[in-house]
Amino acid sequence: MxxxxxxxxxxxxxxxxxxKHKKDMKLVAPxxxxxxxxxxxxxxLAGGAAAAxxxxxxxxxxxxxxxxxxxxxxSIAAQGGINAAKNYPNDGDSIWRLFYDTIKGGDYRARxxxxxxxxxxxxxxxxxxxxxxxxxxxxYSGLLANRSFGGAQVSRTFYARGQTGQQLLIGAYQAMMRQxxxxxxxxxxxxxxxxxxxxxxxxxxxxxRDLVSGEIKRWEADAVVLATGGYGNVFYLSTNAxxxxxxxxxxxxxxxxxxxxxxxxxxxxxxxxxxxxxxSKLTLMSESLRNDGRVWVPREKxxxxxxxxxxxxxxxxxxxxxxxxxxxxxxxxxxxxxxKIVCDEGLGVGDTGLAVYLDFRDAIKRxxxxxxxxKYGNLFDMYExxxxxxxxxxxxxxxxxxxxxxxxxxxDYNLMTNxxxxxxxxxxxxxxxxxxxxxxxxxxxxxxxGYFVLPATIGNYLADVKPGTRYGTDHAEFEKAxxxxxxxIDKLLNIKGKRTxxxxxxxxxKIVWDKIGIARNKEDLExxxxxxxxxxxxxxxxxxxxxxxxxxxxxxxxxxxVADFFELAELMxxxxxxxxxxCGCHLREEYQSAEGEAIRNDEDFSYVAAWEFKGLxxxxxxxMHKENLEFEFVELKQRSYK
Amino acid sequence: MSxxxxxxxxxxxxxxxxxxxxxxxxxxxxxxxxxxxxxxxDVLNEELQLEGKDPVEFDYDCREGICGSCNLVIxxxxxxxxxETACCQLHMRNYKSGDHITIExxxxxxxxxxxxxxxxxxxxxxxxxxxxxxxxxTGSATEANSIPVEKEQSDVAFDYATCIGCGACVAACxxxxxxxxxxxxxxxxxxxxxxxxxxxxxxTAMVDQMEAEGFGDCSNFGECExxxxxxxxxxxxxxxRKDYVKALW
Numbered sequence: 001m002x003x004x005x006x007x008x009x010x011x012x013x014x015x016x017x018x019x020k021h022k023k024d025m026k027l028v029a030p031x032x033x034x035x036x037x038x039x040x041x042x043x044x045l046a047g048g049a050a051a052a053x054x055x056x057x058x059x060x061x062x063x064x065x066x067x068x069x070x071x072x073x074x075s076i077a078a079q080g081g082i083n084a085a086k087n088y089p090n091d092g093d094s095i096w097r098l099f100y101d102t103i104k105g106g107d108y109r110a111r112x113x114x115x116x117x118x119x120x121x122x123x124x125x126x127x128x129x130x131x132x133x134x135x136x137x138x139x140y141s142g143l144l145a146n147r148s149f150g151g152a153q154v155s156r157t158f159y160a161r162g163q164t165g166q167q168l169l170i171g172a173y174q175a176m177m178r179q180x181x182x183x184x185x186x187x188x189x190x191x192x193x194x195x196x197x198x199x200x201x202x203x204x205x206x207x208x209r210d211l212v213s214g215e216i217k218r219w220e221a222d223a224v225v226l227a228t229g230g231y232g233n234v235f236y237l238s239t240n241a242x243x244x245x246x247x248x249x250x251x252x253x254x255x256x257x258x259x260x261x262x263x264x265x266x267x268x269x270x271x272x273x274x275x276x277x278x279x280s281k282l283t284l285m286s287e288s289l290r291n292d293g294r295v296w297v298p299r300e301k302x303x304x305x306x307x308x309x310x311x312x313x314x315x316x317x318x319x320x321x322x323x324x325x326x327x328x329x330x331x332x333x334x335x336x337x338x339x340k341i342v343c344d345e346g347l348g349v350g351d352t353g354l355a356v357y358l359d360f361r362d363a364i365k366r367x368x369x370x371x372x373x374x375k376y377g378n379l380f381d382m383y384e385x386x387x388x389x390x391x392x393x394x395x396x397x398x399x400x401x402x403x404x405x406x407x408x409x410x411x412d413y414n415l416m417t418n419x420x421x422x423x424x425x426x427x428x429x430x431x432x433x434x435x436x437x438x439x440x441x442x443x444x445x446x447x448x449x450g451y452f453v454l455p456a457t458i459g460n461y462l463a464d465v466k467p468g469t470r471y472g473t474d475h476a477e478f479e480k481a482x483x484x485x486x487x488x489i490d491k492l493l494n495i496k497g498k499r500t501x502x503x504x505x506x507x508x509x510k511i512v513w514d515k516i517g518i519a520r521n522k523e524d525l526e527x528x529x530x531x532x533x534x535x536x537x538x539x540x541x542x543x544x545x546x547x548x549x550x551x552x553x554x555x556x557x558x559x560x561x562v563a564d565f566f567e568l569a570e571l572m573x574x575x576x577x578x579x580x581x582x583c584g585c586h587l588r589e590e591y592q593s594a595e596g597e598a599i600r601n602d603e604d605f606s607y608v609a610a611w612e613f614k615g616l617x618x619x620x621x622x623x624m625h626k627e628n629l630e631f632e633f634v635e636l637k638q639r640s641y642k
Numbered sequence: 643m644s645x646x647x648x649x650x651x652x653x654x655x656x657x658x659x660x661x662x663x664x665x666x667x668x669x670x671x672x673x674x675x676x677x678x679x680x681x682x683x684d685v686l687n688e689e690l691q692l693e694g695k696d697p698v699e700f701d702y703d704c705r706e707g708i709c710g711s712c713n714l715v716i717x718x719x720x721x722x723x724x725x726e727t728a729c730c731q732l733h734m735r736n737y738k739s740g741d742h743i744t745i746e747x748x749x750x751x752x753x754x755x756x757x758x759x760x761x762x763x764x765x766x767x768x769x770x771x772x773x774x775x776x777x778x779x780t781g782s783a784t785e786a787n788s789i790p791v792e793k794e795q796s797d798v799a800f801d802y803a804t805c806i807g808c809g810a811c812v813a814a815c816x817x818x819x820x821x822x823x824x825x826x827x828x829x830x831x832x833x834x835x836x837x838x839x840x841x842x843x844x845x846t847a848m849v850d851q852m853e854a855e856g857f858g859d860c861s862n863f864g865e866c867e868x869x870x871x872x873x874x875x876x877x878x879x880x881x882x883r884k885d886y887v888k889a890l891w
Contacts, residue, residue: 049780052780053780053781056779056780067703067709067711068701068711068762068763068764069710069763069764069766069767069807070767071710071767071770071807072703072704072709072710072711072807074703074704074709076704076708076709077704077706077708077709086786086787088787124781124783126786127783127784127785127786128778128780128781128783129786130783130786130789130836131776131778131782131783131784131786131789131836132775132776132778132783133775133776133799133803133830133831133834133836133837135796135797135799135800135803135830135834136796137796138790138791138793138796139793140793141790142790142791142792142793142796143787143790144786144787160800160803161800163708163804165708166708166804166806167800167803170803173770174770174774174775174776175775175778175780177767177770177771177774177775178771178775178777180767180771181771181772187767189764189767212756241703241704241705241709242702242703242704242705243703275674275676276674276676276677278674278677278681278682278684278685279681280678280680280681280684280705281705281706283705283706284706381726382706382707382731385724385727385731385733386678386731386733388676388733388735451780451781452780452781455780498692500688500691500692502684502688503688544691544692544694546690546691546694546695546696546697547696547697551657551658551757552699552756552757552760553699554697554699555687555691555697
């Protein structure tokens with residue numbers, strides 16, 4: 001039976017959709033809100049902000065995270081900034097322009113209505129954060145400062161040195177802890193969600209593992225929010241924190257929630273290059289560096305001179321030459337792809353040849369070292385720490401790395417998945433960035449979802465749920481979900497094979513990076529599917545999971561997550577294979593111009609691919625549903641940053 | 643580049659909060675200078691697992707010095723020898739072949755051991771819970787630029803706000819005091835007009851909670867500032883104490 005995907009977008013003019021929707025949505029009266037329980041999994045910007053906001057409104061919230069404290073969610077690592085359409089610099093910004101840049105940046109593969117709402121609430125986020133005491137950068141006037149970011153010709157990014165994510169997350173965390181104190185939130189750190197529980201077609205709870213005691217626990221509620229981040233760690237090496245994973249979203253997918261556009265993965269252009277096999281993660285250098293740093297490689301192959309000895313005429317400033325209007329500030333996908341192109345041509349630098357220079361020589365000459373230090377000091381220090389080279393004295397070496405996943409659980413305009421009562425927010429959903437996210441937009445989306453969207457739309461859903469509905473956690477569906485969760489843990493521990501989890505994960509990551517990475521083609525994708533299946537089979541036969549189930553056991557946690565990555569990886573390849581066009585971060589080598597620019601096919605592929613899990617038996621069985629994207633307000637153009 | 647540094651490790655093993663702990667020793671033969679300290683521990687754990695042994699547990703997440711998960715005490719120093727560097731950002735080029743490295747969890751009554759090098763720092767959450775915030779509800783904020791803040795003031799607030807909540811300050815303090823952690827939050831929020839309003843309630847609530855959690859008092863040793871991976875100034879503690887006394891009167 002064909003599933004009907006209803007986006008539930010409000011009708012009417014773009015500028016009025018959200019306000020009209022807010023007017024039309026049902027409300028829950030203050031005295032009734034305490035009768036509803038909402039589970040929120042994840043305490044990053046989206047989850048933390050939603051937990052705080054819903055609890056303030058009077059709902060009973062249960063908040064879960066895998067870290068030892070809510071304050072450690074991976075949002076904390078975002079460096080550069082958060083966009084908003086305040087137009088403080090008076091340089092022509094507006095809600096419309098932020099909307100337009102975002103939809104264009106996403107290569108016209110996102111819903112207009114969602115993106116417009118995001119731009120619309122962006123200003124409220126800044127107000128909220130300032131009121132919480134977030135120490136944004138300020139001018140000498142005492143007013144807020146802005147800087148520019150890739151993919152935009154205005155300065156609309158608010159920032160707190162290179163630690164904007166940290167400061168915004170701590171703001172949300174503090175708001176959340178205030179509600180813990182007031183009794184509105186029950187708080188469960190070091191708990192991992194393993195199953196979602198669906199009763200009579202509605203999400204009614206979750207199963208968690210207590211990561212300290214190993215106990216499998218059951219939790220019932222009237223609605224469940226997954227704010228569990230992205231799946232970049234499927235690549236093994238990424239800029240994601242080591243514990244970031246797809247488990248909550250994937251297990252929900254296997255219970256019926258659709259997974260949308262899983263092949264849209266953003267590769268960030270400015271990361272510290274790989275140095276060896278022991279490498280456990282890649283470190284990002286904020287995109288803001290491209291404001292002042294100039295990207296280049298030597299014009300001659302195999303030029304082994306020290307970069308400072310290579311004269312300007314022999315340097316290939318490839319972004320500035322190819323894209324004169326945006327130069328070093330082209331969007332991330334364009335910058336990453338071009339780094340790969342020059343390295344594939346043999347122009348790469350460093351020991352591995354997989355790096356390009358990001359050079360601050362001219363900025364230091366122009367503005368002085370102190371000014372550069374004031375803007376980027378912590379990033380330069382981090383670079384020096386890792387590489388053992390001083391970036392004030394010689395150019396940084398950078399290379400693209402997996403950073404963010406635009407794909408995620410399919411949600412409607414209300415951020416609800418196709419499973420009633422199951423919501424997804426932040427990076428865990430697919431909603432706002434299309435096929436490519438612009439810099440400084442992840443923080444904006446996480447907080448928009450958490451502070452402003454979910455608090456309104458969850459009420460609209462709960463208004464139709466009878467207050468106090470309880471099935472009890474001994475209901476058959478809870479029983480089954482808890483048994484399944486335990487069974488998988490037992491199975492993993494009992495394999496007692498010979499290869500370590502990390503070894504398997506590294507091998508999986510290599511397949512995914514080589515064949516479902518920056519550039520893809522049919523042949524590679526088909527090969528990837530085959531290799532992933534074979535390696536997955538081997539994993540379930542030969543993995544060694546140490547330790548016990550009833551104790552703190554980090555490697556057991558990893559084993560479960562890697563098992564899920566093995567399944568997701570196959571779906572990513574399937575999704576990339578069916579999308580016979582190039583768009584945003586998804587470059588199919590068969591569909592590009594002579595200059596290597598992505599060629600979209602709007603006629604055939606202007607849709608969201610939403611996958612339904614059908615089973616797993618050696619191969620992954622999934623059915624694709626399409627949500628056609630209608631563009632009423634913007635004209636679709638081939639993106640050009642030339 | 644050196645690929646074959648020999649490193650002698652001695653690390654703490656403890657099965658649970660009440661179990662008796664002990665040191666285990668092992669030598670790694672091929673440590674690369676570009677490895678981070680935690681990557682070296684990954685290598686150790688891979689070796690242990692290949693021999694069918696249990697790995698040593700330690701806390702980590704972002705591995706770029708910002709989440710505050712890691713908090714190893716290395717040769718007696720919280721986060722190891724490099725100033726203003728969390729141990730996930732400490733690279734092995736800071737050591738030489740033949741070095742002996744002892745790794746312990748932060749030791750404090752308020753941070754009970756969960757397993758091996760992993761401790762329970764939920765006391766920090768409860769200190770923030772007691773008052774480490776500005777009581778503003780979602781949606782009730784005024785236009786951001788209606789609250790100007792002197793740039794210098796805001797920059798100082800930022801310096802305090804960079805605390806990553808790792809607990810190195812507690813580990814380094816002879817009294818196992820959480821004064822730098824608590825003081826940093828108080829000093830951050832007090833610098834803003836919007837934070838000033840709750841100033842005295844905040845300081846009493848947070849300091850009282852800190853004591854209730856079993857952290858010691860501050861005797862101005864200054865060890866906390868020395869090990870703080872974000873270089874937070876001990877002047878935060880002076881601010882906290884000044885305000886606490888004012889609040890009592």
